Amino acid sequence: xxxxxxxxxxxxxxxxxxxxxxxxxxxxxxxxxxxxxxxxxxxxxxxxxxxxxxxxxxxxxxxxxxxxxxxxxxxxxxxxxxxxxxxxxxxxxxxxxxxxxxxxxxxxxxxxxxxxxxxxxxxxxxxxxxxxxxxxxxxxxxxxxxxxxxxxxxxxxxxxxxxxxxxxxxxxxxxxxxxxxxxxxxxxxxxxxxxxxxxxxxxxxxxxxxxxxxxxxxxxxxxxxxxxxxxxxxxxxxxxxxxxxxxxxxxxxxxxxxxxxxxxxxxxxxxxxxxxxxxxxxxxxxxxx
Ligand SMILES: [Zn+2]
Numbered sequence: 001x002x003x004x005x006x007x008x009x010x011x012x013x014x015x016x017x018x019x020x021x022x023x024x025x026x027x028x029x030x031x032x033x034x035x036x037x038x039x040x041x042x043x044x045x046x047x048x049x050x051x052x053x054x055x056x057x058x059x060x061x062x063x064x065x066x067x068x069x070x071x072x073x074x075x076x077x078x079x080x081x082x083x084x085x086x087x088x089x090x091x092x093x094x095x096x097x098x099x100x101x102x103x104x105x106x107x108x109x110x111x112x113x114x115x116x117x118x119x120x121x122x123x124x125x126x127x128x129x130x131x132x133x134x135x136x137x138x139x140x141x142x143x144x145x146x147x148x149x150x151x152x153x154x155x156x157x158x159x160x161x162x163x164x165x166x167x168x169x170x171x172x173x174x175x176x177x178x179x180x181x182x183x184x185x186x187x188x189x190x191x192x193x194x195x196x197x198x199x200x201x202x203x204x205x206x207x208x209x210x211x212x213x214x215x216x217x218x219x220x221x222x223x224x225x226x227x228x229x230x231x232x233x234x235x236x237x238x239x240x241x242x243x244x245x246x247x248x249x250x251x252x253x254x255x256x257x258x259x260x261x262x263x264x265x266x267x268x269x270x271x272x273x274x275x276x277x278x279x280x281x282x283x284x285x286x287x288x289x
Contacts, residue, residue, distance in 0.1 A: 004034055007093060008112055008165065008199060009041035011048045014095075014138035023055040023090075027067060027075045031083040037064065039093030042138030043115070044125045053118060056090055063116040063159060064089040092121050095165055096128070097141045097172065098149055108179040109146050109187065110139075110165035110172045112199060113153050120157040127152050146174065147189040154194055162194070166201030174198070 009026060010017040018025075021041075030038040040056070042048045056065040066089055067075060076084060092115045099108050115121050128134060128149075132142035142149065153162045164174035164184060171178045174187045181187040188195055 003036035005037040006030070006035050007037075007039050007091070007114070007163070008095065009039040009093065010095070011040070011042040011045070011051075011138050013042050013045045013048045017138070023051060023067070024071060024075050024078070026090075027088045028079050030088045031075075031079050031086045034086060036087060037089045037091055039112075039114075040065075040090050041093060041095070043092045043094045043121045044096070044128055044134045044140055045094075045138045046125070046135060048138055049118075049121060049125065052090075052092070052121075058117070059089050061089065064091055066090070092116070092118070095139045096149060097139055098144045098146050099141055100143055100145050102145065106179055107146070107181070108172050109174050109176070110169075111146065111149060111174075112163045112165050113149075114161045114163075115153075116157055116159040120160060124153065124156045124160070127156070146187050147191055150188050150191045150194065154191065161196075163197045163199055164195065165199050167198045168201055173201075 010021060011026075012019050012021040014021075023040075026038060026040075030036075040048075040052055043052060052065075055068055055071045057068050058064075059066040066072070066087075094113055096111050096113060097108065098111065099106070101107065113124070115124055125134060128140065128142060128144075131144045132140055134140040144152075150162050153160050164187070165172075167173045167175045167180075167184075170176045170180075173180050174184055175181065184195055184198065185192040
């Protein structure tokens with residue numbers, strides 16, 4: 001069994017995002033596209049987090065959320081009949097922009113972070129508010145070293161994760177040529193071992209990303225990397241399924257929401273079996289040929 005996930009979304013509170021990017025519209029468009037698990041985006045923004053709390057409740061799958069019944073009815077009313085059977089789950093996700101100086105160069109790097117529950121979202125919002133204005137934009141800009149952001153995320157809860165965003169973008173990425181680093185290890189320092197995946201973005205295929213990262217001498221061998229959306233194998237059993245590939249699924253078209261699409265590359269040599277996020281999002285990946 002496989003499902004489609006989009007782990008990088010923005011709400012109406014992020015710059016350059018659609019004003020329609022509210023919970024209901026995100027749910028409807030996820031349904032139309034067959035996306036089973038979608039990021040909430042922007043959970044560190046207080047107004048958006050309030051909307052998340054108003055409209056979502058924990059799903060039976062740990063770490064995931066679903067619409068409250070009254071909002072589910074609204075979404076059903078505006079969903080095409082053919083999509084009504086498609087369930088949608090949300091995962092608490094935010095993109096964070098860090099801007100800081102390291103080794104005499106300005107560094108501007110975007111990161112995706114995920115937390116398993118609303119208490120941790122509150123906690124992280126509070127911690128990060130000390131480093132910048134989290135109200136002005138759904139994608140907050142913080143004066144914080146990438147390594148220190150990762151530390152704060154990891155300490156917030158054992159199931160919190162960080163994935164470097166769109167790693168090849170020149171100006172705002174961990175491996176960006178203009179304001180990034182030459183390797184994920186250099187960017188995250190002694191905590192790089194906890195970075196088990198990267199987002200390829202739209203500027204390279206999974207294979208290209210794999211090759212480029214290897215050339216840059218990153219420890220570990222990056223693994224399966226779809227782009228556009230991410231297709232994950234899943235299992236409802238307690239133990240993660242083994243040796244299942246991740247594949248490119250489809251290209252979204254015609255959305256009136258600006259979708260920040262994502263792709264994930266996994267460094268399987270760092271964790272042979274991964275449990276990405278929680279609940280039924282349990283999966284393992286195998287090395288691509
Ligand atoms: Zn970004």
